[in-house]
Ligand code: SF4
């Protein structure tokens with residue numbers, strides 16, 4: 004984490020704001036760090052070489068806690084969540100419950116090997132798909148996510164559209180933009196219009212919403228910033244753009260994040276920084292009392308969530 008003249012905690016104090024959680028609505032499960040890609044901006048350092056995968060026992064405990072807490076949404080992430088060997092079993096279990104299922108799919112996995120059949124399965128279970136496409140141009144996507152990623156992503160989007168994703172009201176397909184370098188995410192609604200126009204004109208592709216996510220200075224993205232000598236400059240940019248209007252909507256207020264090994268965090272960024280949720284170490288420890296009104300563990304990386312229009316796994320906050 005980058006140290007700064009004024010910490011995030013001090014800035015909160017200046018605004019007389021204590022960052023407390025509400026009742027969790029979103030239960031985010033990181034199914035493991037294994038991924039078929041190795042993107043430059045990846046904040047979980049996922050890659051084809053990672054071995055960390057959530058096992059069935061931990062998945063079962065997650066299901067038990069999802070029931071106890073009566074969360075409205077389960078958000079499956081990774082790595083590539085599809086690559087967890089128990090992924091389809093988990094999907095079956097979740098589909099038996101009355102809740103929204105989100106899969107953060109990187110798209111390219113959906114055109115590879117056995118995973119080609121997954122879009123149909125997602126459709127049957129009315130899973131909401133949220134996928135990263137950091138630009139509508141091939142050059143920028145391949146630069147951030149690897150050669151050939153753009154073409155595979157477009158093929159997957161076409162397939163999802165054929166199945167009704169992005170078109171039928173029950174089949175939601177959202178895309179995620181994140182900046183290619185050391186800049187803050189731009190205005191989300193304006194960029195969504197650009198994306199819709201370009202993807203429609205170039206490929207006849209439709210999607211629902213665009214989420215703009217600012218890159219937090221951690222993990223592989225921080226390594227790249229440091230190599231380029233831009234880490235401090237970027238951190239200062241985030242601090243200068245602090246927007247108090249984002250605070251009430253920060254995702255740590257209504258989300259809990261569980262890592263592959265069953266540890267509990269206030270968000271997946273804290274997960275990557277190994278900053279556990281205060282007072283709750285493991286998923287087994289969660290109960291109806293201790294899950295409410297926790298004080299969020301913050302650090303200077305949090306300036307990435309409060310810059311400009313704000314940033315979260317569901318895009319802008321204001
Ligand atoms: S950003 Fe997503 S697709 Fe890229 S390496 Fe990380 S988890 Fe995989």
Ligand code: SF4
Nearest residue numbers: 254255270272305308
């Ligand atoms: S990184 Fe963002 S979501 Fe996580 S604790 Fe900080 S402000 Fe909250």
